[in-house]
Amino acid sequence: MEPGRPPEERALRATVFHGTRDVRIEEVPDATLREPTDALVRVTHACICGSDLWPYRGELLIYGENGRMGHEFMGVVCAR
Numbered sequence: 001m002e003p004g005r006p007p008e009e010r011a012l013r014a015t016v017f018h019g020t021r022d023v024r025i026e027e028v029p030d031a032t033l034r035e036p037t038d039a040l041v042r043v044t045h046a047c048i049c050g051s052d053l054w055p056y057r058g059e060l061l062i063y064g065e066n067g068r069m070g071h072e073f074m075g076v077v078c079a080r
């Protein structure tokens with residue numbers, strides 16, 4: 001955490017899948033709007049669900065190298 005800095009000034013971190021049983025919290029580039037239907041969401045809470053355990057265990061490859069985990073989250077839409 002970076003206490004004392006407002007959320008919009010903190011580095012963006014993600015749960016990144018590197019391979020079987022290799023998951024890391026890393027700083028990543030800021031997200032950007034690419035399509036007219038995109039929205040930027042400042043995530044306030046996230047979780048790893050049971051379906052994330054399959055790639056973690058090497059039983060199903062759905063993320064690929066450097067894939068972002070944590071598809072279940074909630075937050076505030078800050079741009080669209």
Ligand SMILES: [Zn+2]
Pocket residue numbers: 049050051071072
């Ligand atoms: Zn899920």
